[in-house]
Amino acid sequence: MVTKNQIKLVVGLKQKKYRIEHGLFVAEGEKMVGELLDAGLLPQFIFVDGGPRGRDLGEVEEVGEGIFRQISSLKRPNGVLGVFHMPPAKEVVGADWTLALDAVRDPGNLGTIIRLCDWFGIQQLVCSMDTVDCYNPKVLQATMGSIARVGIRYVDLAAYLKDVELPIYGAFMDGENIHGTPLPGEGILLMGNEAHGISKELQAWIGERISIPQYGRPTAESLNVATATAILLNEIRR
Amino acid sequence: MVTKNQIKLVVGLKQKKYRIEHGLFVAEGEKMVGELLDAGLLPQFIFVDGGPRGRDLGEVEEVGEGIFRQISSLKRPNGVLGVFHMPPAKEVVGADWTLALDAVRDPGNLGTIIRLCDWFGIQQLVCSMDTVDCYNPKVLQATMGSIARVGIRYVDLAAYLKDVELPIYGAFMDGENIHGTPLPGEGILLMGNEAHGISKELQAWIGERISIPQYGRPTAESLNVATATAILLNEIRR
Numbered sequence: 025m026v027t028k029n030q031i032k033l034v035v036g037l038k039q040k041k042y043r044i045e046h047g048l049f050v051a052e053g054e055k056m057v058g059e060l061l062d063a064g065l066l067p068q069f070i071f072v073d074g075g076p077r078g079r080d081l082g083e084v085e086e087v088g089e090g091i092f093r094q095i096s097s098l099k100r101p102n103g104v105l106g107v108f109h110m111p112p113a114k115e116v117v118g119a120d121w122t123l124a125l126d127a128v129r130d131p132g133n134l135g136t137i138i139r140l141c142d143w144f145g146i147q148q149l150v151c152s153m154d155t156v157d158c159y160n161p162k163v164l165q166a167t168m169g170s171i172a173r174v175g176i177r178y179v180d181l182a183a184y185l186k187d188v189e190l191p192i193y194g195a196f197m198d199g200e201n202i203h204g205t206p207l208p209g210e211g212i213l214l215m216g217n218e219a220h221g222i223s224k225e226l227q228a229w230i231g232e233r234i235s236i237p238q239y240g241r242p243t244a245e246s247l248n249v250a251t252a253t254a255i256l257l258n259e260i261r262r
Numbered sequence: 263m264v265t266k267n268q269i270k271l272v273v274g275l276k277q278k279k280y281r282i283e284h285g286l287f288v289a290e291g292e293k294m295v296g297e298l299l300d301a302g303l304l305p306q307f308i309f310v311d312g313g314p315r316g317r318d319l320g321e322v323e324e325v326g327e328g329i330f331r332q333i334s335s336l337k338r339p340n341g342v343l344g345v346f347h348m349p350p351a352k353e354v355v356g357a358d359w360t361l362a363l364d365a366v367r368d369p370g371n372l373g374t375i376i377r378l379c380d381w382f383g384i385q386q387l388v389c390s391m392d393t394v395d396c397y398n399p400k401v402l403q404a405t406m407g408s409i410a411r412v413g414i415r416y417v418d419l420a421a422y423l424k425d426v427e428l429p430i431y432g433a434f435m436d437g438e439n440i441h442g443t444p445l446p447g448e449g450i451l452l453m454g455n456e457a458h459g460i461s462k463e464l465q466a467w468i469g470e471r472i473s474i475p476q477y478g479r480p481t482a483e484s485l486n487v488a489t490a491t492a493i494l495l496n497e498i499r500r
Contacts, residue, residue: 132370136486136489139483139485139486140485140489141478142478142479142483143474143476143477143478143483143485144476144477144478145476145477145478145479146478168483169483170483173478173479203500236381236496237499238381238382238383239381239382239383239499240379240380240381240382240383240384240411241380241383241411245377245380245381245406245407245408247377247378247381247492248374248377250489251374251378251488251489251492252492254485254489254490254492254493255492255493255496258474258493258496258497259496261475261477262441
């Protein structure tokens with residue numbers, strides 16, 4: 025039986041403050057919920073409708089369509105909704121690259137970047153406190169389940185960069201051409217905000233300013249932060 | 263004075279059929295309209311509200327807020343709306359790469375890809391007839407004005423690829439590693455649909471199947487078509 029408190033919890037978890045307070049977040053869709061279970065994340069409870077299931081989701085509670093409409097963040101609820109415990113930040117073994125984000129605000133961009141980390145085997149993503157919350161439903165949807173496989177931390181980025189002993193590469197419009205820049209086996213790649221780039225406060229800690237060269241007429245806008253991250257992670261792994 | 267026919271036209275142009283019939287499309291925002299004017303596109307008319315303007319937009323008609331709310335595709339109309347003539351397909355001078363898209367359906371993806379073409383100086387974008395319309399308002403917004411600088415054609419892609427004399431490279435999950443594939447100075451790069459990749463019908467014309475190697479655990483989803491295009495265009499220009 026669904027309780028009123030469960031409904032209240034799911035609705036409350038649409039707010040970041042509530043998610044942090046409870047250490048819980050909501051994931052929707054059979055695929056997403058399945059991927060989180062496969063990655064070892066612990067569900068608090070999972071609601072399903074009466075429809076056919078493609079896979080076993082463990083212990084579930086069947087709820088009516090009306091309740092789905094009431095609690096879902098989706099325009100068309102898709103019949104699976106799980107409340108999960110946020111995983112603890114993973115310990116990363118061995119030296120590698122870490123991606124750091126300064127105030128990335130668009131949920132679609134963060135979701136795409138998490139998916140890119142998963143693709144390129146980047147196990148650590150470090151976000152400034154004002155980066156959009158990775159458990160925001162729009163971010164989760166854009167990750168396509170990758171969130172379960174990438175360790176994400178929100179930190180005071182200035183303090184983090186100050187203390188870290190790896191070389192720090194920052195993406196700028198006017199940095200060194202990435203095609204001619206030799207990259208080490210480990211380091212920090214720092215990407216900035218969609219509109220303002222990397223904040224002044226952080227620039228002091230950057231050892232190398234890098235750029236993706238432009239080949240079109242110089243009237244073009246800068247690259248979107250997610251596509252720039254795609255190109256730079258590919259360059260790192262090359 | 264705004265006429266009823268102008269209002270009817272702008273509202274009608276939300277439909278692709280109507281856009282093609284009239285050879286017109288709608289662009290919103292001072293920046294976008296300005297970029298289209300700078301690129302030499304011809305406006306049919308431009309509506310503005312009474313607010314301050316950062317630049318000269320030539321001949322404009324001032325209309326009230328109520329009319330903006332009635333005709334805008336945006337949740338928050340931003341006070342500039344222009345109806346433009348679709349530009350004729352540009353003739354491309356000299357040998358270079360052309361990007362071809364097979365049934366890319368998401369407006370945000372197409373918009374990002376147009377912006378990437380602009381960045382990487384790809385002057386020709388050839389789309390299958392079932393690719394989302396580049397004058398769709400959501401596509402236009404994602405292009406950030408790049409649409410004015412990239413030549414876009416919608417064609418029968420099978421017939422086009424059959425006739426073209428350049429080498430054709432198709433992006434697949436299981437192709438040759440792009441990091442080890444030498445790329446010529448000219449060619450066609452073919453990218454497929456978000457869910458189904460490149461259609462069977464087109465595969466016969468592909469000379470080289472290429473892939474972006476994956477470094478994470480092999481559970482990851484494929485890359486999004488826009489981020490994959492970003493990486494491959496960067497590889498071509500490298």
